[in-house]
Amino acid sequence: MTASLHRIVVLATGGTIAGSARSAASSAQYQAATVPVSDLVQAVPALADVARIEAEQVAQVDSKDMSFDLWARLAARVAHWSAAEDVAGIVITHGTDTLEETAMFLHLTQAAPVPVVLTAAMRPSTSLSADGPLNLLDAVRVAANPAARGKGVLVVLNQQIHAARDAAKLHTSAVDAFGSPIAGPLGFIQDACVRFTRTPVGLESPRLPVPETWPMVEIVASYAQPGTVMVDALTSAGAKGIVVAASGNGSIHETLAGALANAAGAGVAVVRSSRTGAGHVAIPARPVPAAGIFVSAGDLNPCKARVLLLLALAADPAQGVDAVRLQATFSAY
Ligand code: ASP
Numbered sequence: 001m002t003a004s005l006h007r008i009v010v011l012a013t014g015g016t017i018a019g020s021a022r023s024a025a026s027s028a029q030y031q032a033a034t035v036p037v038s039d040l041v042q043a044v045p046a047l048a049d050v051a052r053i054e055a056e057q058v059a060q061v062d063s064k065d066m067s068f069d070l071w072a073r074l075a076a077r078v079a080h081w082s083a084a085e086d087v088a089g090i091v092i093t094h095g096t097d098t099l100e101e102t103a104m105f106l107h108l109t110q111a112a113p114v115p116v117v118l119t120a121a122m123r124p125s126t127s128l129s130a131d132g133p134l135n136l137l138d139a140v141r142v143a144a145n146p147a148a149r150g151k152g153v154l155v156v157l158n159q160q161i162h163a164a165r166d167a168a169k170l171h172t173s174a175v176d177a178f179g180s181p182i183a184g185p186l187g188f189i190q191d192a193c194v195r196f197t198r199t200p201v202g203l204e205s206p207r208l209p210v211p212e213t214w215p216m217v218e219i220v221a222s223y224a225q226p227g228t229v230m231v232d233a234l235t236s237a238g239a240k241g242i243v244v245a246a247s248g249n250g251s252i253h254e255t256l257a258g259a260l261a262n263a264a265g266a267g268v269a270v271v272r273s274s275r276t277g278a279g280h281v282a283i284p285a286r287p288v289p290a291a292g293i294f295v296s297a298g299d300l301n302p303c304k305a306r307v308l309l310l311l312a313l314a315a316d317p318a319q320g321v322d323a324v325r326l327q328a329t330f331s332a333y
């Protein structure tokens with residue numbers, strides 16, 4: 001290790017990358033979030049050739065249990081370390097299950113002057129052919145690379161670099177579970193070579209503040225013969241926003257659309273995303289909240305659209321009853 005290497009901070013939050021199993025041959029029976037970050041770093045001696053690593057255990061959770069509190073804590077640690085003069089980049093280790101939501105949250109809130117790179121693993125650290133060590137090494141390589149600056153928050157897995165807003169988990173168990181379904185990856189890592197092949201979008205507008213209080217924003221799906229109970233209950237419970245995991249190009253069953261129009265009439269912001277997993281939901285000429293014509297989430301999947309709706313409504317609640325402005329927000333990020 002030489003003093004001329006960049007200083008990279010690894011913030012650990014848990015997940016399968018920090019998981020361990022009784023049997024190395026099984027990836028199904030294991031406990032996520034058990035191995036401390038110091039051990040994860042030690043297990044990859046090649047890191048010492050790439051950067052001076054500083055590791056911090058921010059949390060130790062299975063990412064299925066992600067919370068707003070942990071998001072806020074993570075944002076504070078990113079802000080802290082990115083302001084430190086000699087820190088060249090930040091790597092966050094995370095579980096794969098909700099990585100795309102945390103990535104979206106950081107994409108929308110962080111304007112860090114240094115690269116912020118999330119990574120994870122599909123196989124626990126004790127498994128045969130664990131993917132965590134290479135993913136961690138690649139994430140540090142990207143975080144230390146000057147070409148990663150100004151590209152927003154990044155996601156690195158399986159030798160690919162993704163924009164945080166685009167990355168999504170697309171498979172339950174495959175090592176190549178992550179993709180950017182519409183835009184494709186931003187670049188790739190081959191051995192020590194980090195290469196970007198396109199530039200990310202959604203970085204021009206000012207980042208949104210981390211909320212002090214979070215509005216209630218939930219997701220409902222449209223499918224054959226849906227009930228209206230959930231939408232009605234959310235409206236009575238004081239929900240400020242509902243994202244619809246709509247069918248196809250944002251189509252919503254007429255029964256559900258009626259309940260959603262009532263919700264919109266009561267001041268609930270309604271956003272249409274698609275449950276298909278890829279493609280844009282067409283933006284209506286006029287996003288009148290009626291007859292199934294609600295704000296379009298564009299190419300954001302329902303979980304990512306929810307993160308944007310949470311932050312947008314927390315920053316400016318009046319957008320909830322101004323579909324034109326809310327549509328502009330969805331088009332900006
Ligand atoms: N349940 C794990 C998590 O999200 C899965 C993983 O990391 O692959 O924390």
